[in-house]
Amino acid sequence: MSSVxxxxxVKRFADFTAVHPMFLDIPEGSFVTLLGPSGCGxxxxxxxxxxxxDPTEGEISIGExxxxxxxxxxxxxxxxxxxxxxxxxxxxxxxxxxxxxYRNVSDAEVKRRVEDVLELVQLPDVGSRxxxxxSGGQQQRIALAxxxxxxxxVLLLDEPLSxxxxxxxxxMRIELKRIQEKTGITTxxxxxxxxxxxxxxxxxxxxxxxxxxxxxxxxxxxDNPESSFVADFLxxxxxxxxxxxxxxxxxxxxxxxxxxSVCLPREKARNASAGLAAKLVxxxxxxxxxxxxxxxxLRSSVEGVVETVDYQGQAVRYFVRVGDLQLQALNMIDNxxxxxxxxxxxxxxxxxxxxxxxxx
Amino acid sequence: MARETREARQPWLLLAPxxxxxxxxxxxxxxxxxxxxxxxxxxxxxxQPGFYMTNWAEVVTDPFYRDILFNTLKIAAxxxxxxxxxxxxxxxxxxxxxxxxxxxxxxxMLPFWISYIIRTMSWINILGxxxxxxSLLLSLGVIETPLQLLYNEATVVLGLVHFLLPFMVLNxxxxxxxxxxxxxxxxxxxxxxxxxxxxxxxLPLSLPGLAAGGLLCFVLAAGTYITPLVLxxxxxxxxxxxxxxxxITQLDWPLGSALSLVLVAVLGxxxxxxxxxxxxxxxxxxxx
Ligand SMILES: Nc1ncnc2c1ncn2[C@@H]1O[C@H](COP(=O)(O)OP(=O)(O)O)[C@@H](O)[C@H]1O
Ligand SMILES: [Mg+2]
Numbered sequence: 001m002s003s004v005x006x007x008x009x010v011k012r013f014a015d016f017t018a019v020h021p022m023f024l025d026i027p028e029g030s031f032v033t034l035l036g037p038s039g040c041g042x043x044x045x046x047x048x049x050x051x052x053x054d055p056t057e058g059e060i061s062i063g064e065x066x067x068x069x070x071x072x073x074x075x076x077x078x079x080x081x082x083x084x085x086x087x088x089x090x091x092x093x094x095x096x097x098x099x100x101x102y103r104n105v106s107d108a109e110v111k112r113r114v115e116d117v118l119e120l121v122q123l124p125d126v127g128s129r130x131x132x133x134x135s136g137g138q139q140q141r142i143a144l145a146x147x148x149x150x151x152x153x154v155l156l157l158d159e160p161l162s163x164x165x166x167x168x169x170x171x172m173r174i175e176l177k178r179i180q181e182k183t184g185i186t187t188x189x190x191x192x193x194x195x196x197x198x199x200x201x202x203x204x205x206x207x208x209x210x211x212x213x214x215x216x217x218x219x220x221x222x223d224n225p226e227s228s229f230v231a232d233f234l235x236x237x238x239x240x241x242x243x244x245x246x247x248x249x250x251x252x253x254x255x256x257x258x259x260x261s262v263c264l265p266r267e268k269a270r271n272a273s274a275g276l277a278a279k280l281v282x283x284x285x286x287x288x289x290x291x292x293x294x295x296x297x298l299r300s301s302v303e304g305v306v307e308t309v310d311y312q313g314q315a316v317r318y319f320v321r322v323g324d325l326q327l328q329a330l331n332m333i334d335n336x337x338x339x340x341x342x343x344x345x346x347x348x349x350x351x352x353x354x355x356x357x358x359x360x
Numbered sequence: 361m362a363r364e365t366r367e368a369r370q371p372w373l374l375l376a377p378x379x380x381x382x383x384x385x386x387x388x389x390x391x392x393x394x395x396x397x398x399x400x401x402x403x404x405x406x407x408q409p410g411f412y413m414t415n416w417a418e419v420v421t422d423p424f425y426r427d428i429l430f431n432t433l434k435i436a437a438x439x440x441x442x443x444x445x446x447x448x449x450x451x452x453x454x455x456x457x458x459x460x461x462x463x464x465x466x467x468x469m470l471p472f473w474i475s476y477i478i479r480t481m482s483w484i485n486i487l488g489x490x491x492x493x494x495s496l497l498l499s500l501g502v503i504e505t506p507l508q509l510l511y512n513e514a515t516v517v518l519g520l521v522h523f524l525l526p527f528m529v530l531n532x533x534x535x536x537x538x539x540x541x542x543x544x545x546x547x548x549x550x551x552x553x554x555x556x557x558x559x560x561x562x563l564p565l566s567l568p569g570l571a572a573g574g575l576l577c578f579v580l581a582a583g584t585y586i587t588p589l590v591l592x593x594x595x596x597x598x599x600x601x602x603x604x605x606x607x608i609t610q611l612d613w614p615l616g617s618a619l620s621l622v623l624v625a626v627l628g629x630x631x632x633x634x635x636x637x638x639x640x641x642x643x644x645x646x647x648x
Contacts, residue, residue, distance in 0.1 A: 052545055073548045085546035089564050098560075099550030150550060 001186050002063035002153040003028040004049060009058035011044050018044045020210045021058070026154075026188060027203075031180055033189045035197040036207035037233065042190040045207075046156050049188060051075050062153055073102075078147030078155045078185070082162060084139045086131040092118075092142055093127035099150035117149040120179060137168045144176070148183060155180070155187045161196060173199060194234050198222060206230050224268070228279055228356055236284040236317075238327045241358060247274040254355055256280050258323035259302055262350050269355035277358030284330040286352040289318055289344045306342045320346065390624075397617035407613060415618040425602065425619070429626065432599040435513065436582035439520040443528040443577045444570060446521070451532035451569075452562075456541065465533070468526050480519050480590045487515065511593035519587040524580055528573040535569025536562065575634045579627050599623050 004026040011019040019041045026032045034042040047053040049060060051072030060067050067075055086095050093114055100110045118124050121141035131139055140160060147155060160176070161169045177200050180187050191197055197204055198218045206213040206221060206229075214226045225231035228239050242254040245261065252269035256262050262280060272278045292303060302322055310317040316337045318329045327346070338344055400412045419425055454464045471479060486492045487509040494506040509515065539562055547557035585600035592598075597605075600623065607616035 050549060071548075071553075072545075073551050073553055075549075076551075077549055079546065079549040081542050081546060083540065083542060085540060085542040087543060087547070087561055089561075098547065098552075102551035102556075146546075146550070 001028055001184060003186065004154055004188065005061045006045075006049075007059040007061070009045070009048060009060065010056045011041070011048060011053065012056045018210055019048075019055075022212055024205060024212065024215070026186060028186055029184050030202045031177070031187045031189065031200060032203045032205060033191060033197040033201035034205050034207055035191055035194060035233075036213075038192055040207045041210040042192075042207060043158055046158050046188060046190050049154070050077055050079055050156055076150070076153050078150060078152030080140075080143045080147050080155070080157045080160045082159045084131075084143040084163075086139055086143060086146070088131055090130075091127065092123075092129050092131065092134070095131065095142060096127075096146045096149055098146065103150060113149055117145040120148075120182070121145045122175075136164055137172060140164065140172060141175075144179065148179070148185060152185060155185045157187065157189045159191055160189075161191070162193070169196075176200070198234070206233065208233070223354075225281060225354060226271075226356070228281070231281040231354065231356070236328055236330060238282045238284065238287065238325075240280045240282070240325065242278050242280045242355070244272045244274050244276050244278045244355070247272055252355055254278055254280055258325055259346075262353060264350050264353055264355055268351060268353060271357040272355045273357075279356040279358050281354040281356060282327070282348055283352065284317070284328040286348055287327060287329040288347045289320065289329050289331055289338055290347055292343045292345050294345060302346050304344055304346050306338050306340055306344055309337060309340055311337065320344065322346065393617045393620060396614055397621055399614040401612045401614050405611065412614075415615050418615070419618045419622055425599075425622075428597060428602060429599050429622070432582055433626070435517060435520070435598060436578045439517050439524060439581040440528075440574050440577040442517065442521050443525050444574060447525055447528035447573065448532055448570065450525075451529045452536050454529070455533050455536035465530075468529055471526065476523060477586055477590070479522065480587055483515065483519055483522070483591055484510065510591060511596070513592070513596050515591040516588050516596050516598075519591040520581045520584065523584075523587065524577045527576045527580070531573030531576065532566060532569045535566045535572075539565045571634065571637060575631065578630065582627055583623065 004024075006022055006024040009019060009022045009024075010017065022045065034045060036042055044053060048055045049062075051067070051070065055068070062075065062077075087098070090098070096114045096117060097110050100113065105113070114127065115124070118127065121144055123138055123141055123145075126134060126138065126142070131142070134142065140163075143160070157176075161172050164172060173196055189197075189200065201218050203215065204218045204221050205215050208229050214221050214230045216224075221230065222234050225234065225237075231237040231239060240256055240259070242256045242262075245253045245255050247253075247266075247269070249266060251263050251265050252272045253261055253263040254269075254272070259280075269278075289306070304320040304322040304327065306318050307321050307326065308319040310319075315330055315332050318331070318338065320327045320329060329346070396407075397415055398411045398413070400408045400410060400414055402408050454461060454468070457464065484491065488494070489506045489508070489510075491509075493509065494503075497503045498506065543561045543565075544554070544557045547561050548554060552560060582598075583600055585598060585604045588596050588598045588601055589604075599619070603616050603620045603623070606612045606619060
């Protein structure tokens with residue numbers, strides 16, 4: 001187990017820059033997720049840590065050691081590839097034991113460690129089978145077993161769950177987290193799936209177009225997005241252009257046009273300054289629809305008309321028209337959802353909103 | 361029920377044209393050759409129909425034929441080995457290169473646009489007494505009299521390798537191309553060097569292609585008569601040259617038939633053995 005640190009890492013392919021100067025610390029024993037849309041440079045970053053790609057600039061250290069010039073096979077990493085990359089011509093036992101062959105481990109020790117790790121991934125009896133005789137989920141577990149049996153300093157996972165179907169994916173996610181906690185291996189996990197990222201990580205790294213947008217604990221990043229990209233990418237948000245009316249130590253008030261004036265606590269509007277444009281972020285699940293005539297104890301309350309109803313079983317997503325704004329609201333269903341055309345009252349708490357610095 | 365029989369019949373209907381062609385253009389002529397091999401050539405030059413074992417007795421007992429057969433198999437084996445040695449890195453390089461694979465493959469096929477005989481004869485211009493190599497060495501003053509480079513077993517092998525290398529490369533290329541590149545990355549991440557990863561993963565997985573290329577090279581090399589004719593010396597005749605000699609020069613069709621059947625039988629046995637192995641390789645492929 002070791003920490004990983006990236007110092008000023010840049011990766012260029014010919015004249016295309018896939019990763020812009022990047023600094024990142026991955027603490028020992030932590031579970032860090034690189035999250036971002038497809039093509040944002042997650043795999044490239046992971047491959048540089050793995051030694052499959054050389055960074056164009058910058059330094060990568062694992063533990064205390066600078067690894068830029070250390071070839072992959074000497075880095076002692078466990079890698080789980082998206083397509084599992086199990087050796088089709090070797091049995092499961094030989095697949096898992098592969099890395100031990102290069103590590104001066106006695107035969108008895110190999111046997112014991114392979115058995116232990118197959119136990120850990122809950123597939124104790126498949127040693128003599130071949131990879132194509134296992135299901136996708138089982139192959140996934142074997143790929144993980146093969147990567148951790150060598151006691152790697154760092155475990156690297158590139159979208160390991162994306163090839164599984166939805167149910168299996170959620171089970172494997174819990175399983176993977178359990179195994180990571182049990183072994184305590186420093187883990188870097190790459191995904192474009194925000195629910196995976198939020199559920200599993202100690203530290204979330206949101207990336208966009210080769211740059212880190214925000215780093216933090218999942219809840220911090222979710223509750224306090226620092227850019228409209230993060231607000232938009234994580235969950236569903238209404239992002240409204242507003243003007244900042246006043247800002248002082250205690251709070252910030254913005255003029256949100258049809259939504260009236262909204263006053264947020266200062267920590268929800270760190271970068272807003274009076275007189276400038278700003279963006280107000282209201283999470284869809286923090287925007288509540290109530291019948292138009294319900295008496296209100298919330299200050300922020302406006303009327304709107306339901307335009308579209310997207311029924312999802314336990315919840316419903318509404319598209320509501322308020323003047324020239326279309327807002328999304330994601331509400332649990334109590335008894336009867338609203339219908340298209342209903343006039344409703346919109347409620348939200350200002351402290352649930354975030355104000356970001358506007359562009360330009 | 362009716363539908364099932366129709367479905368069972370369909371493959372045969374689709375195969376019918378090919379099977380008919382093979383039957384009339386391959387099976388029937390070979391049967392003629394079999395019949396011919398039992399006839400006898402008389403002193404006056406005509407063929408006497410009948411059932412004589414004379415030709416077969418000569419072919420089987422005369423050590424002259426046996427020695428040439430062994431030499432032929434040896435030349436084919438050496439050629440196949442060299443093709444594999446030269447072809448594997450080439451095929452691997454093409455399969456793993458990014459972008460311009462189509463162009464590389466086209467370059468590989470380019471020699472096929474020129475007749476095989478012309479390609480073989482081109483070596484005379486390169487290695488002959490007044491060929492390119494001798495001229496160069498003479499003008500550089502390295503040698504004073506031209507070297508006799510041509511017309512030996514080595515040049516026969518050279519010509520065969522030149523002719524057969526693309527077949528080997530193509531077969532290996534197809535199988536390496538089908539192997540997931542991340543398998544080697546995975547092996548490296550587990551601690552093996554690039555070379556060890558290749559030996560552990562890519563090489564065993566590409567054996568079916570190597571075997572297919574090997575069989576093709578061996579059979580084509582063992583059956584050739586043009587290369588030894590053009591590039592070999594008087595003692596470098598291969599088995600097919602005997603057939604050529606018997607039929608074209610001596611007009612002894614019965615003897616030529618018996619000789620050619622010997623070659624067919626030996627190569628057929630080889631294909632049979634290979635098939636056993638190939639079946640196993642297929643089995644392994646099926647496991648992947
Ligand atoms: N070998 C390469 N050559 C050129 N461009 C590449 C190469 N690998 C990745 N890229 C580009 O770099 C960008 C980031 O890719 P990648 O790291 O794979 O994204 P992600 O894993 O986040 O989906 C993409 O635009 C991709 O096209
Ligand atoms: Mg990727």
